[in-house]
Amino acid sequence: MEWTSPQLRSLVELTRRGTVTAVARSLGYTPGGVSQQIAALERSTGMELLRRVGRRVELTDAGVTLAAHAERILATEAEAVEALERTRHEVSGTLRVGLFATAAAEILPLALRRARETCPGITVRSRDMDVDDVYDAVAGGSVELALGLDYPDVPLPRDASLCVLPLSRERFSLAAPAGDLPGRRTVALHEMRERGWILPPAASYYGRAALTACRRAGFEPRVLHEVTDTAATLALVETGVGVSLVTDLMLRLRPSQLDVLGLSDTVERHIVAVCRSVARHRPTVAALVDVLRAAACAPAGEQGRQPAGEGGVALG
Known part of the structure; x- marks a missing residue:
């Protein structure tokens, strides 16, 4: 039997993620590319590794067995690469x-x-x-x-x-429209309970972290603009439509005319x-x-x- 590392990796990822689409997203392939890798593996082994159940696919007993061995093969391959580098x-x-x-x-x-x-x-x-x-x-x-x-x-x-x-x-600060909080250098999150917020989607790690920090401060942020891109977030704050959380690294992405205030709350990444x-x-x-x-x-x-x-x- 002959197989390649991408074929084995596709099989292992299928056991972790459950769908060809999820495997493709993880490996940077197309779903068709993942299917081709599995099909080539089946031809090499001469065994059915997947079966279709309605709209889903699941591993056969042979697929489960090979996937377990594939993890060890891939780990051994990684150890070999390290050993070769050391020579x-x-x-x-x-x-x-x-x-x-x-x-x-x-x-x-x-x-x-x-x-x-x-x-x-x-x-x-x-x-x-x-x-x-x-x-x-x-x-x-x-x-x-x-x-x-x-x-x-x-x-x-x-x-x-x-x-x-x-x-x-990095510790987060508050980004606010220029002149919105005159004379202030620091602010507590709970003071922003009535403000409109610009935050990433709640399903993202950053979104969940921001929501958790606000809830710990005793309020649910009123998210007016759900934005993932940092530069877009800074631009929206600059126009005066809301406040957001920022770090020094985030502020380097776009020169902006806004105020950055320290947070008395500890919010980190x-x-x-x-x-x-x-x-x-x-x-x-x-x-x-x-x-x-x-x-x-x-x-x-x-x-x-x-x-x-x-x-x-x-x-x-």
Whole structure:
């Protein structure tokens, strides 16, 4: 029998996610691409691995058995990659990295410049994605490392197969229309109970974290504009239609004429790196995590937006 890692990974992800559509979203394939991977696996094994039940599909006994072994095969493959990297005289290799928009704009450029200086043998291929999808992307194998956000009020799900590594911590402030709160430098969340809010959807981690903070302060925010994009949120605050929560990193995305007030309430988010546990000590992964941590903690003046083009570090 012959099979490929993408075929085995598609089968394993199907046991986790239950639908071909969810697997496709996790792995960055089309649903048809996932079906082709499973079909090729069935041809190789000569056995039916999936059966259709109404509109759903489920694994056969053979599919369940192979999926269990596939997890071990993929883990062994990751260990082999780490072992091979350690035989090299320098830290070198290619890493696929998943990034949410703010990290791509504000952290990655500086990280690439620093990587070019400290570990020029590493090539980075990046992929922009929704911040709530990075955890699944690493679990599914579509990227080997990802930058994500973890909220103490709504923590990421913890999976023994994945490792969540803290990079930096940010405290939220309040963004308000310029001149809306004259003479104030700090404010408590409960004082904003009557204001209109600009927040992300409640189904997102950030949305749930914001709602939790407001509810802890004793009120339900009156969300007038449900917005995911940070730059759009800042623009709406600037026009005077509501208030929102912001961090220093978020404010770098768009020069805005608005007031930023400190919150007496503690509302935080953590910038994290996510990788598979078996890959945590891969020389390339460990080196890039160190570079990303330094970039995430760098003062605003050190951030840059020029992609690296020489020295082996590429933005793909």
